Amino acid sequence: MSVQEVPKESLKAVIPDETERRLNIGIIGAGRIGQVHADNITFRLRNANLVGVSSGSRKLAERCSLAHGCEPYYDYHTLIENPAVDAVCICSASNQHTDQIIAAARAGKHIFCEKPIDTNLEVIDKALVEVRKAGVKLQVGFNRRFDQNYRRVRDAIIAGEIGSPQILHIISRDPAPPPLEYVKNSGGIWMDCAIHDMDMSRFLIGSEVEEVYVLGAVNLDPAIKQYGDVDTSIVTLRFSNGVIGSIDNSRQAVYGYDQRCEVLGSGGSIHINNNYQNSAVISNSSAVKRDLPLNFFMDRYTDSFIVELNEFCDSVLNDKPVPCTGLDGRAPVVIALAAKKSYQESRPVRLTEVDLPLPESLVGWDGQ
Amino acid sequence: MSVQEVPKESLKAVIPDETERRLNIGIIGAGRIGQVHADNITFRLRNANLVGVSSGSRKLAERCSLAHGCEPYYDYHTLIENPAVDAVCICSASNQHTDQIIAAARAGKHIFCEKPIDTNLEVIDKALVEVRKAGVKLQVGFNRRFDQNYRRVRDAIIAGEIGSPQILHIISRDPAPPPLEYVKNSGGIWMDCAIHDMDMSRFLIGSEVEEVYVLGAVNLDPAIKQYGDVDTSIVTLRFSNGVIGSIDNSRQAVYGYDQRCEVLGSGGSIHINNNYQNSAVISNSSAVKRDLPLNFFMDRYTDSFIVELNEFCDSVLNDKPVPCTGLDGRAPVVIALAAKKSYQESRPVRLTEVDLPLPESLVGWDGQ
Amino acid sequence: MSVQEVPKESLKAVIPDETERRLNIGIIGAGRIGQVHADNITFRLRNANLVGVSSGSRKLAERCSLAHGCEPYYDYHTLIENPAVDAVCICSASNQHTDQIIAAARAGKHIFCEKPIDTNLEVIDKALVEVRKAGVKLQVGFNRRFDQNYRRVRDAIIAGEIGSPQILHIISRDPAPPPLEYVKNSGGIWMDCAIHDMDMSRFLIGSEVEEVYVLGAVNLDPAIKQYGDVDTSIVTLRFSNGVIGSIDNSRQAVYGYDQRCEVLGSGGSIHINNNYQNSAVISNSSAVKRDLPLNFFMDRYTDSFIVELNEFCDSVLNDKPVPCTGLDGRAPVVIALAAKKSYQESRPVRLTEVDLPLPESLVGWDGQ
Amino acid sequence: MSVQEVPKESLKAVIPDETERRLNIGIIGAGRIGQVHADNITFRLRNANLVGVSSGSRKLAERCSLAHGCEPYYDYHTLIENPAVDAVCICSASNQHTDQIIAAARAGKHIFCEKPIDTNLEVIDKALVEVRKAGVKLQVGFNRRFDQNYRRVRDAIIAGEIGSPQILHIISRDPAPPPLEYVKNSGGIWMDCAIHDMDMSRFLIGSEVEEVYVLGAVNLDPAIKQYGDVDTSIVTLRFSNGVIGSIDNSRQAVYGYDQRCEVLGSGGSIHINNNYQNSAVISNSSAVKRDLPLNFFMDRYTDSFIVELNEFCDSVLNDKPVPCTGLDGRAPVVIALAAKKSYQESRPVRLTEVDLPLPESLVGWDGQ
Structure with a gap:
């Protein structure tokens, strides 16, 4: 039995096929994601190769790069400027995203950026302008689009298995609330939690949301109210193609991470259920029961993180459209802003009330 | 974008913690498994490191070792004798298993061996004698023991969630039959397919099978009859602790790989269902339906292969008991032999009728 | 084999226990219900005995009374005034309900009345004033309250099985739309369909609705628009105890009658599914599927009609509170009126905007 | 409110259609069934009319006939000889069945007889000879054939929805064992419980059982052993069309009445599940669970008793074949006898070993 040394080079096995290419990626941000x-x-x-990991925290940068056999960087600019880097994967705090997008774009590097791009539309648009100008690819990390369950819903709709969509329901509940300190700076339940669902609603229905109305409630900690936030919410949606829908969010479903959706169409309906650790059903003298659903987003969505990055690499290596563009990253932010306004003013809010006009240089762009 | 070179050294990332140790493994056999x-x-x-892959096929040995950044070996003896190798993982054809076990044991190497050890008890026992003499670890690859569903059944029984077990049913059906050429040399449905279920029955019930009775039928290809084999079978089991049970095998369930089981106990029952690609349910004007279960054993049991090897490494590195011993590998072979005899003679067969007396040097051994 | 004569007397078998009493009921209206x-x-x-059936249609009165071995009546006043009648069961067209309630109340007869009492609050209140003055029992026929699935939800909430309710979702979709002619006079989807769900929401949550917001769509027949009606609707609800919820209605779910609900509480959630003709699951080479859910409200809710009338009889015979009072019949009408207004004005509507002040003589009344 | 008198005449309502005929039935035996x-x-x-109920117990005869508005009889011969009686429904103790069948047949009355006809083949055959000679209809009360779930399985097989059947599994477990006193005289688990499943296996597969093998165990009360009986059993079946199968019986499944089956065919599989009081699913912090399945055969099979008698009446009134003939009543008895022998002798038993040659006068008869 050997204590291993740390190989500093690439650690990924390859079949040495001359035609196989890999995208050399640098990661910015060494936190959980x-x-x-x-x-x-x-x-x-x-189809990917990790060149380096940068972090403002020297310790995190070192720990993460060592664990993955690559170089640590203590300044993201150095990583971006490394000519060996083809693309960056931005995993920093949200408020640093656009600076890093802009830096990468200017350096001609392709970009995978975690959601949300930012919570300020003006700031987002400035970044998108740079991306378009540079002609680099930008994919935003709405990982649930790559989950097998949601994909099946999307595929069913596209294939006409349920006819024309009419009603959408999304249920998206966390197993437990984050600390109050986090909530305070989270941008609120709509920007923090529901934004995934707002993206999902556009993704599934294939149409833009035009108007939202929000019912909110505080059930867990009254302190949350002082931040203008809630822990329980129903957002109703009206899409431009006539579909109507609802998004149900809760910061706490005690039975676990509850992630379901349902679409009614003219030809039928489709719904998806939660994922479970096992399929065992136990019947005893008091109940027929099974273990709780998977409790943590990393367990529930494990594969989606692999698939999204695989598709990003494929997009860049083979010059295909990215599956979730910068404009796709922008749109749910508009919905979240409208949701917050709706909650504050207790009335339906049209997205045009909160949206900014697109910068001229983005007009007509499809995000690719 | 770069075309990658092949790093020949270890490719696995590590956190360079002095206390982290890895088991250096050599793989014998470079086929699918x-x-x-x-x-x-x-x-x-x-906790593992791949040192090399050996295969009688030069092409397979090279292809597989290159793909995993290790050295190819064209003779398993060379691999076994490599002092860098702590343990071997035997993945060759079944009839080569025991020679390789013996060679490894004599070289003092720990052994993970795919199932079945062999189909001949005398041959198996000769190998086990060497293993015991050498004092090395031997784990047999009944991977389903490490699947989350079956584990949940086992755990429920051990925890008393269903009281004392009384009846066991295992359903284990393949999606499609193998080629007739394969069937011919497979040892028959009981040695080839049902052996997993025979192991599972011992694993779940925690007791030895004493008697079997077999009903068999040929439904797919009459040619199978000439090999004394069937494609459809029910094996009934009587365990020494009084539990009774059945194993249902079919070479073809057109809807996919069907792997379920159920145990009735004095305090309740537990059953497990198939695994699915997604949880989507579609309702249209003709039916409420979902996609077929996972169709291939590698999709269904993916994780179990990782867990079994992880536990093997843990057993060796930390000198713990292996979770599936050489004797556990021997026992289902006895059951399969009895099943075949029962089918041939159309009568219940006690395992003592087909079993050999254990070699003296194995008496009293618990396989650890 | 005999051709049967028609026994005109009571046709119900009894165990001639002196203590067993039956409520003598006259039915007004001989249509489907x-x-x-x-x-x-x-x-x-x-605990019930049918005395007679009255209908404005001579043919229906005769046919129905003959089929049930009782007397036909061609004028409901005669039936009400029959001293043998203890109670009436009003099954006429909705716009006749209150006249018949008033006549029955004045005659001192107990009243079971189909939903809705009326669609006009002033008219409803006039009837309730008479009911209260007469001191007779009035139960309104919201039969779903007596269905085993919804009862289980209610019981779970009352027993604290899911803690304090936080979010309610009701899905209530018809298998096929009624004829346009019917839709025209139906009072709209909220007064006609959703009113059941509005009652259910109060019943389950045990609190009053304070505000509604409605999203509506016309997906089936554009002609429906000209009546100010829709065929697809999401009504959001805000309850006075802080619960928020949604009601999803469609005039057409092609897979059948879709009747489900879900409540999230602080301690868990409960949801109920559709009822099916059988539990068979068929797996073939294309899907795992089952037959469609029950397609017709009479199949789905068969038992609830029996239970509701049984409880009505029990209430009267043993002077217990009725399980669904006149005020319970009034409340969903207010919600439906608010829903229509919300749809017309595209804004949340508080119920106080459409409600009338209760007549003085009803103030403080609990409906019993 | 009135205390009801007991109408002694027919109590069933009719629509006085001249063409509607009813079968006048006398019931023999006033116990539970x-x-x-x-x-x-x-x-x-x-399509039925109850003429009278006879019982050896004066009290039961009176109680039951009064409760149903018909005449009590204290001697079944008197009931049979009543010219108003078209058919008898035999619900007495099993050992009285054949005497009553013979008496009814000789009187030219059609016969519905509860299962089993008898447990002695010679006795059964004597009765069948009389039935055939008299030319009356005889239907045996295997009610599960009329249950919607089992019917769906049968229909699927006949319609080819699963191709050619290959494997059958029946699970049939009672919620609690009967008193030891009952067990003693029950004829054993195979004649008492499993006989329903033996009928079901013939009904579903549409082929005769040729051989059985039985594994039995005593898990509940050791006293049961002294009667040569068991409380837990697996019966394997070999059908003449090549299908193989198993029947799993237990006198006690603590979670309720467990009634399921599954058939694998060349084109797919079908399985049916238990029936439940409600469809509610509750998720809390410890499990996802539902209430237990229906616990009592009368709740589970309520409708089947209505359907079987309805079809009997239809058979007689319209001279159609009965859906479960006297020969269908005889066949499971042979299987049960073979099962007992198999258990006693611990070997597979062919049905020809226990069957009697059919009396000459029954040869070639199809039971109609």
């Missing part, structure tokens, strides 16, 4: 992507690039993706 | 283990050791196991 | 109640009283209720 | 049939004839069947 950065580590997830580092792991996936290193151990699971055939 | 050998490649699976190579992948898992290289990319998924924190 | 009148026939259902006649059947249940005659053949299924131990 | 006799009361069920009396109730169904009186209150639920449009």
